[in-house]
Structures are given as structure tokens and as C-alpha cells.
Amino acid sequence: MSGNSFGKALVLTTFGESHGEAVGGILDGFPPNIPIPLDFIQSELDRRKPGGSSGISSRGETDRIEILSGIFEGRSTGAPIAFLVQNRDHRSEDYDELREIYRPSHADFTWQHKYGIRDHRGGGRASARETLARVAGGAFAKLLLNSAGIRVVASTDQIGPFLIVREPSDLAAGLPGVLTGTGVDQPDREFSSIEKPRSTYRSPETGIHTPVRYLRSDPVVQHYLEQMMAEGDSTGAVVFCSVTGVPAGLGEPVFDKLQADLAQAVMSINAARGFEYGSGFEAASMRGSEHNDPFTFKEGRIRTTTNRSGGIQGGISNGEEIFFRVAFKPIPSLKIPQQTVDKAGRSVILKGSGRHDVCVVPRVLPVVEAMTALVIADHLIRYEATKALMGE
Numbered sequence: 001m002s003g004n005s006f007g008k009a010l011v012l013t014t015f016g017e018s019h020g021e022a023v024g025g026i027l028d029g030f031p032p033n034i035p036i037p038l039d040f041i042q043s044e045l046d047r048r049k050p051g052g053s054s055g056i057s058s059r060g061e062t063d064r065i066e067i068l069s070g071i072f073e074g075r076s077t078g079a080p081i082a083f084l085v086q087n088r089d090h091r092s093e094d095y096d097e098l099r100e101i102y103r104p105s106h107a108d109f110t111w112q113h114k115y116g117i118r119d120h121r122g123g124g125r126a127s128a129r130e131t132l133a134r135v136a137g138g139a140f141a142k143l144l145l146n147s148a149g150i151r152v153v154a155s156t157d158q159i160g161p162f163l164i165v166r167e168p169s170d171l172a173a174g175l176p177g178v179l180t181g182t183g184v185d186q187p188d189r190e191f192s193s194i195e196k197p198r199s200t201y202r203s204p205e206t207g208i209h210t211p212v213r214y215l216r217s218d219p220v221v222q223h224y225l226e227q228m229m230a231e232g233d234s235t236g237a238v239v240f241c242s243v244t245g246v247p248a249g250l251g252e253p254v255f256d257k258l259q260a261d262l263a264q265a266v267m268s269i270n271a272a273r274g275f276e277y278g279s280g281f282e283a284a285s286m287r288g289s290e291h292n293d294p295f296t297f298k299e300g301r302i303r304t305t306t307n308r309s310g311g312i313q314g315g316i317s318n319g320e321e322i323f324f325r326v327a328f329k330p331i332p333s334l335k336i337p338q339q340t341v342d343k344a345g346r347s348v349i350l351k352g353s354g355r356h357d358v359c360v361v362p363r364v365l366p367v368v369e370a371m372t373a374l375v376i377a378d379h380l381i382r383y384e385a386t387k388a389l390m391g392e
């Protein structure tokens with residue numbers, strides 16, 4: 001089985017199954033002498049773990065990271081960084097009945113069909129528990145990016161039918177770029193094309209349509225999530241991700257275009273269904289004269305006055321904010337009984353499981369950030385190598 005490693009200059013290999021001994025990874029190519037506060041790595045893992053709030057299952061996972069190599073006296077040594085998290089919340093017997101049954105829209109059938117052997121416990125290697133290793137690897141990448149002034153921030157953009165406003169808490173936490181992506185605090189920049197909302201509110205005074213966006217904590221949204229939970233159902237979501245502080249020049253012009261690597265990175269996350277960057281799918285309905293980003297000279301450098309390119313042109317960053325969206329499907333495990341078949345093709349009614357998430361957000365936010373940070377860090381290392389060879 002191939003495809004367990006990701007990246008070229010900075011390579012993350014993950015291992016482990018949901019109900020095996022541990023899930024972990026090896027991060028190879030990480031530069032030496034970067035300060036590594038382990039509490040930061042742990043805090044990133046804590047953002048991903050299941051908790052008790054709406055939309056999140058109540059499994060009691062305690063994910064404590066153990067570093068096996070590559071860190072000495074609080075700094076990276078340049079050697080491979082190996083880490084793991086022990087699986088403590090086994091309860092594998094919960095999954096016994098799934099040994100013979102294919103859960104709808106899970107990896108069960110395809111895995112069995114392809115490999116002829118499958119760890120049925122909690123989805124095995126196909127479980128979203130594997131994303132824990134991505135979050136840990138991505139946390140190291142974030143530390144590298146922080147030292148270069150680059151920030152990666154993901155936020156919830158949509159839950160089911162509800163468009164979500166960027167949380168004030170996101171901004172209070174010092175996350176720049178989240179609002180700039182919406183154009184809210186940069187009136188000179190036009191983002192209207194990508195912000196075209198599903199539902200709009202038309203002001204009686206001005207006649208202007210504005211998006212109807214809700215705080216994630218809004219009772220309407222919370223009620224919707226609670227309703228999904230009560231009905232044993234689930235819902236999809238969209239995540240917005242912003243990367244600020246990226247210099248012009250990251251990315252390669254042909255197969256390793258920055259947007260192509262970002263797309264691969266986030267589309268490899270469980271349950272991802274769609275990716276768009278910059279103007280995205282809206283671009284298809286626009287005229288070139290509306291869509292082009294005019295250049296200007298501002299703040300001592302060449303910039304664009306709009307950012308429909310999403311900070312990338314010809315596969316290479318142009319120094320503007322990089323931003324994209326990822327659509328996630330509804331969580332496939334439901335409490336509602338579902339029609340399916342067993343390995344022999346016999347019709348079976350799958351009983352609803354007791355423990356499941358209702359929606360991938362907010363747990364998926366650190367995963368999107370991690371995969372993004374790994375891509376940007378990978379290209380940052382390649383960029384620095386190119387510049388060094390050019391004598392700059």
C-alpha cells in the first residue's frame with residue numbers, strides 16, 4: 001500500500017489505525033534549531049480531539065503526544081522527528097458487528113475489495129483518527145512558518161445551509177487575514193465575487209444585498225446541530241482557510257503548482273468533497289474584465305488591488321493572502337438505521353451507532369490548517385534552497 005507519505009522537501013509519513021496500539025508519524029526534512037514548545041503541539045492536538053460540544057461525539061479520547069526523536073533541549077535537531085499518540089479509548093468490541101458489514105459511504109467496501117483484509121475496528125487506517133498525526137506534523141510546520149512570519153488560519157464558513165461569520169474569537173486569538181478574506185476590513189479590495197452568498201438580505205434603505213451570515217454560536221445554528229443530533233442524523237460543512245505573510249515565489253510552475261499541492265493536501269482529508277481557491281467556481285460565470293486582478297505599486301512592492309487569484313498566479317504565490325475553501329460531506333455514521341449489505345452481498349439493516357460526530361467542524365479546522373501548513377512549509381524550504389543556489 002503506497003501513499004502514506006506527503007511532501008517533497010518536508011515529508012510527513014503517518015502510521016497507525018484507529019484501534020491499534022498508536023497513531024503517529026515521522027516528519028523528515030524539518031530544519032534544525034527551530035524552537036519546539038511541546039505544549040503548542042499538544043494544544044493543536046487538543047483542538048482536534050472529540051469533546052462534548054454540539055456537533056462533536058463524546059468519545060473520551062485523551063491524545064497525549066510522545067516525541068521519540070528529532071528534538072533536543074527544546075529545539076529541532078534536523079533529524080527525523082518521530083512522534084506517536086497511544087490509543088487508549090479502545091472499546092473495540094463496539095465494532096464487532098461491523099466485521100462482516102459494509103457501512104454506507106465509509107471506506108469499508110473499497111478497502112476490503114482492494115486489499116482483501118480490513119481492520120474493521122472504527123474504520124482502522126481509514127478512520128479520521130489518522131488525522132491526529134497530520135495535526136501533530138502540521139503543528140511542527142506551523143512553528144517553522146511562524147518563524148518566517150506566515151500564519152495559517154481555518155474557520156467555519158458554512159454548516160449545513162447556514163453561512164457562518166468569522167468568529168470574533170478567531171480574531172481575538174490574533175488570527176490575521178480571516179476578515180481580510182471577506183473584504184470586510186479592506187474596502188479597497190473586492191471579494192464580492194467569492195462571497196456571493198446562498199441567501200441574501202436586501203436592505204430596504206439601500207437596496208443592497210448582503211449575505212445572511214450567522215455566528216456559529218447563534219441559536220439558529222445550535223438548534224440545527226442539536227436537531228441533527230436528536231434525529232441521529234449529520235450535516236455537511238465548508239471550511240475557509242487563509243494564509244498570510246507568504247512571500248511572492250512559493251510554488252512551482254508545472255505539476256507542483258501551489259494550488260495543486262494545497263488541493264491534494266486538503267482533498268486527502270477524510271470526508272472532503274470540494275476545493276476552490278480565490279474566485280473558485282464563481283470564476284466560470286465571470287468576464288475576464290471583471291475577474292483580472294489589476295497590479296499596483298503599494299507599500300514598496302508590487303501588489304494587486306483585488307485578489308481573485310487567491311494569492312497564487314501560475315502556481316506561484318504572488319505575496320497576497322492565499323485563501324481557499326473546502327467542502328465536507330455529512331458524517332456518514334448515523335444513529336438512524338441504514339440499508340446496506342454484508343460481505344456476501346446479503347441485505348442487512350445497519351443499526352445506528354451510539355458514538356458519532358454530527359459535523360466535521362470544528363474538529364477538522366486544525367486538520368485543514370495542518371495540511372496547509374505542511375504544503376506551505378514544504379514550498380518555503382524549496383524556495384529557500386532555490387534562492388540560496390541563485391546566491392540570494
Ligand SMILES: Cc1cc2nc3c(=O)[nH]c(=O)nc-3n(C[C@H](O)[C@H](O)[C@H](O)COP(=O)(O)O)c2cc1C
Nearest residue numbers: 106107126127128270271332333356357360363364
Ligand atoms: C475530523 C473528522 C472527524 C470525523 N469523524 C467521523 C465520525 O465520528 N464518524 C464517521 O462516520 N465519520 C467521521 N469522519 C468521516 C470519515 O472518516 C470518512 O467519511 C470516511 O473515512 C470515508 O472517507 P471519505 O468520506 O473521504 O470517502 C470524520 C472526518 C473528519 C475529517
